[in-house]
Amino acid sequence: MSLLPVSEAQARLFALAPPVAIESVAIDDAAGRWTAEPIVALRTQPWRDLSAMDGYALRFADLEDKLTVIGESAAGRPFDGDVGAGQAARIFTGAALPPGADTVLLQEEARREGDALWLDGEGPLRRGAHIRRAGSDFLTGDMLIEAGIRLGPAQLGLAAMGGHGRLPVRRRVRVAMVATGDELALPGAPLVEGVLPASNGPMLRGLLAGLPVEIVDLGILPDRLDVLADAFRAVEADILVTTGGASVGDHDLVRPALAAAGAEIDFWRIAMKPGKPLMAGRLGNTVALGLPGNPVSAFVTARLFLVPLVAALSGAAQPAPTPLPGVLGGDLAATANRAEYVRARIVDGRLVPSATQDSAAMRALARADALIFREAHAEPAKTGESCFFLPLA
Numbered sequence: 001m002s003l004l005p006v007s008e009a010q011a012r013l014f015a016l017a018p019p020v021a022i023e024s025v026a027i028d029d030a031a032g033r034w035t036a037e038p039i040v041a042l043r044t045q046p047w048r049d050l051s052a053m054d055g056y057a058l059r060f061a062d063l064e065d066k067l068t069v070i071g072e073s074a075a076g077r078p079f080d081g082d083v084g085a086g087q088a089a090r091i092f093t094g095a096a097l098p099p100g101a102d103t104v105l106l107q108e109e110a111r112r113e114g115d116a117l118w119l120d121g122e123g124p125l126r127r128g129a130h131i132r133r134a135g136s137d138f139l140t141g142d143m144l145i146e147a148g149i150r151l152g153p154a155q156l157g158l159a160a161m162g163g164h165g166r167l168p169v170r171r172r173v174r175v176a177m178v179a180t181g182d183e184l185a186l187p188g189a190p191l192v193e194g195v196l197p198a199s200n201g202p203m204l205r206g207l208l209a210g211l212p213v214e215i216v217d218l219g220i221l222p223d224r225l226d227v228l229a230d231a232f233r234a235v236e237a238d239i240l241v242t243t244g245g246a247s248v249g250d251h252d253l254v255r256p257a258l259a260a261a262g263a264e265i266d267f268w269r270i271a272m273k274p275g276k277p278l279m280a281g282r283l284g285n286t287v288a289l290g291l292p293g294n295p296v297s298a299f300v301t302a303r304l305f306l307v308p309l310v311a312a313l314s315g316a317a318q319p320a321p322t323p324l325p326g327v328l329g330g331d332l333a334a335t336a337n338r339a340e341y342v343r344a345r346i347v348d349g350r351l352v353p354s355a356t357q358d359s360a361a362m363r364a365l366a367r368a369d370a371l372i373f374r375e376a377h378a379e380p381a382k383t384g385e386s387c388f389f390l391p392l393a
Contacts, residue, residue, distance in 0.1 A: 003271035005376075006304060006339055010320050012267055013280050013305060016287045019315040020238060023171045027160055030151050033169035033212045034315040039145040042163030045137040048078075049097040053130045056110055056117060057101035058088040060127040067117040073098055088117050097131060104130035138162065148317025170315040175208065176216040176237035176286075177201060180228065180245040180254060181293060184220045199362065200243040200291075200298045207302050211310050228257035232283060238313055240286050241306055244293030246277045254290045255279055263288050271376060273338045274359040275301040287313075294359040300341050300371065303390065323373045323388035326351045332381040335374045343368040344389065351389055368392055 004012075022036040051057065051073070058067060067088040073079035075094035083089055083100035091097070091104060109121035124130065138144060144162045145155055151167070159167055184198040191197075198220055205215060216237055221228055223245065232240065245254035246268075255265065258281065265281035272278075274297040279290040289306060291298045304321065311319035329350030332342065343354040346369040353372065354364040370389040374381075381387065 003269050003276065003338065004267050006270060006272050007320070009267055009270050009278070009280070010305065010308060013287070013289070013309055014312040014319060016266060016280065016282055017238070017285075017313060020170050020173055020313050022168055024166045024168055027156060027165055027167055030159075030167045030169055031153070031156060032210055033151050033167075034311070034317075035145055035147050035149050035151060035168065036170050036315050037168040038143055038147050039159050039162065039164060039167065041138045041140055041142045041144050044135045044140050045161055046132050046134050048134050050132045050134075051091045051093055051095050051097060051104050051130060052132050053104060053106055054092050055104045055106040055130065056088040057083055057091040057098050057104055059083065059085065059101060060103040060124070062086055062088075063103070063105070063119055063123055069112065069115045069117050071098075102131075103127055106130065146317070148315055150311075150316065170212070170313070172212045172214050173239060173310050173313045174214045174216065174237040175239045175241060175310070176218055176235045177204060178218045178231065178240070178242045179220045180223060180242060181220070182223045184244075186220065199295050200293070203295060203299055204241065204243070204302055204306065207299070207307055208310065211307070212314055213310055223253055225253050225257050225260065228253055229260040232258055232261035232263070232288075235283065235286055237286055239306070239309060240283060240288045241291060241302075242289070243291045243298050246279055246290040246292055252277075258283060258288055258290070270301075271338045272300075272304075273335075273340045274357075275304075275341075276338065278305065280305070292359075295362050296343075296359040296365050299365060303371070303392075304341075321390055323390055326370075326372075326387050326389045328372070328381055328383055328385050328387050329353075330383055332372070332374065332387075334380045335376055335378045337376050339376050340372075340374040340378075341390070342372040342374060344370050344372045346370060350383075351387060 070087050071079045072090040073095040074092045078096035079089045079098040083098045089098050109123050111118045111120035179198045183196045185195045187197050242254050245252045263281045263283040268279040270278045277292050278301045281288050291301045308319040327350050329352035344351040356364050373388045
């Protein structure tokens with residue numbers, strides 16, 4: 001069986017299930033979710049011409065004259081009147097510009113005695129200075145946020161400014177997690193020779209932290225075909241993610257157990273290093289994703305497949321991560337027939353490959369800032385050459 005390129009495997013994975021259902025949530029509960037529909041402005045911003053600074057609203061043509069202050073305009077309390085020839089109104093940042101005024105004189109550029117006002121500096125050099133024009137940010141009906149965009153702090157602020165208190169998003173994705181292996185024990189269990197702490201569960205939960213998911217932890221299951229198949233049949237989730245048992249050894253039973261439970265395997269074995277023995281398919285309405293057991297392989301494949309799958313089911317317009325350009329801080333050997341994801345640290349703005357790339361070396365992974373992406377059949381690369389990477393922070 002030929003190895004599947006990463007990009008093709010990602011596309012096939014995303015095609016296994018449509019996005020989950022849409023729900024409307026309060027804007028304070030929408031952080032980290034993806035928009036299910038376009039968000040359109042319900043109001044105009046600014047709603048009127050507003051002052052960008054503290055100062056005085058006046059007519060530019062009167063700037064060199066002695067003026068009379070006739071009132072005040074503050075945010076939420078606009079001046080109730082017009083500014084005529086020879087007149088000015090005290091104005092504060094965010095306040096509505098009174099009719100008749102066309103310019104704001106900064107308070108630092110003014111001298112005032114009682115209601116008398118004079119220019120006391122260079123003043124504004126142009127008509128309309130220090131004014132935020134009505135609709136200069138957006139107008140009622142403008143597109144604010146397209147569908148499929150993740151809602152971060154700035155997007156939430158924009159939606160609120162646009163008049164929205166609730167937002168249409170996809171419901172949280174339900175992820176069932178299973179670790180397999182007779183040698184595994186829960187983290188913190190008594191340390192016994194030959195028993196390995198199950199590190200993949202906490203690691204995957206950390207990768208999914210901040211994403212709109214509900215995690216169902218099915219614990220550690222033994223290397224028994226019947227136990228695994230029964231557990232898989234009982235899963236009620238959008239994603240079933242397993243770690244371990246995905247290769248071809250006598251005790252690698254995830255693939256036959258999925259088949260016994262009624263799953264249809266879509267693909268198995270990816271042209272990537274680490275992480276070749278990844279598999280994916282459908283188990284009823286559930287997307288089954290089998291990750292390798294070695295912790296670094298599990299991490300890299302989860303970063304490239306599990307996290308993007310959650311994004312795809314959440315309605316992300318672009319779920320797959322996009323490598324960023326960088327500069328190498330160390331030499332790299334040529335690659336073979338698989339794309340490679342090299343652990344690296346960012347030092348003085350350059351990507352320095354970790355000394356060890358063993359798929360079980362967790363300390364190097366924990367110290368890494370990035371994964372350098374290397375195409376299959378790439379030539380050797382030298383320090384200072386350009387590269388592409390995925391940030392891990």
